[in-house]
Amino acid sequence: xxxxxxxxxxxxxxxxKYEKPYGERRDLIKKLCLSIGLLQPGDSRDVIVDVFQVxxxxxxxxxxxxxxxNVIDLxxxxxxxxxxxxxxxxxRQLRRLRDLYLxxxxxxxxxxxxxxxxxxxxxxxxxxxxxxxxxxxxKEYFDALK
Numbered sequence: 001x002x003x004x005x006x007x008x009x010x011x012x013x014x015x016x017k018y019e020k021p022y023g024e025r026r027d028l029i030k031k032l033c034l035s036i037g038l039l040q041p042g043d044s045r046d047v048i049v050d051v052f053q054v055x056x057x058x059x060x061x062x063x064x065x066x067x068x069x070n071v072i073d074l075x076x077x078x079x080x081x082x083x084x085x086x087x088x089x090x091x092r093q094l095r096r097l098r099d100l101y102l103x104x105x106x107x108x109x110x111x112x113x114x115x116x117x118x119x120x121x122x123x124x125x126x127x128x129x130x131x132x133x134x135x136x137x138x139k140e141y142f143d144a145l146k
Contacts, residue, residue, distance in 0.1 A: 011134055013037060013100075013126070026078065029053050032118075036126075038096060047084030048093040050074045052102070056118075061109035064091050101125035 014037025021028055030049045033039040038048050054070040055062070062070070068090045075082055084090075094110055097103045102121060104113045113121050 010137075011130065013131060013134060016041075026050075026053060029056070036100060038100070045084045047071065047075075047089065048096065050080075051090055051093045052097060055097075055103055055110060055112055059112070059115070061106060061111045063109050064094060067094070067110065101130065 016035050016037070018031050018035055021031065023031075026049060029052055030039065030046060033046075033049055033052065034041060038052075039046055050071045051067060054067055054074060058070065064087060068085060068087050071090060072082060072085050075085065084093075094103065094105075098105060098110075101113055102118070103110050112118070113125065
């Protein structure tokens with residue numbers, strides 16, 4: 001029997017363009033998450049927005065237990081349903097934020113990458129490194145098909 005290879009991407013990123021930023025903080029974070037593919041349009045499960053907001057607002061290293069507690073508090077204040085706040089799901093969302101280099105894990109704590117501002121993180125880690133390597137590989141495929 002012949003072995004079938006699976007087409008598993010080495011890296012991927014989704015970028016979407018929305019209107020200019022406006023609105024409350026949570027809305028801005030949600031649009032950012034939509035813009036970079038962390039949320040899909042129409043997703044009702046948007047706990048990643050709250051996880052990201054907790055890390056942005058606290059500006060300190062936090063373990064996943066404290067992040068879960070703060071996410072629950074944030075969702076309660078906003079009168080949002082407590083869907084997706086299970087510790088295992090919050091850890092999965094933290095992993096997704098780490099995969100895009102927006103946050104990092106130091107020992108057992110999480111923080112915004114190098115305590116830097118988000119625009120710098122995007123420019124240095126996503127735009128110049130991650131996106132550039134993906135575009136370069138896509139160009140190799142275009143070139144290979146001359």
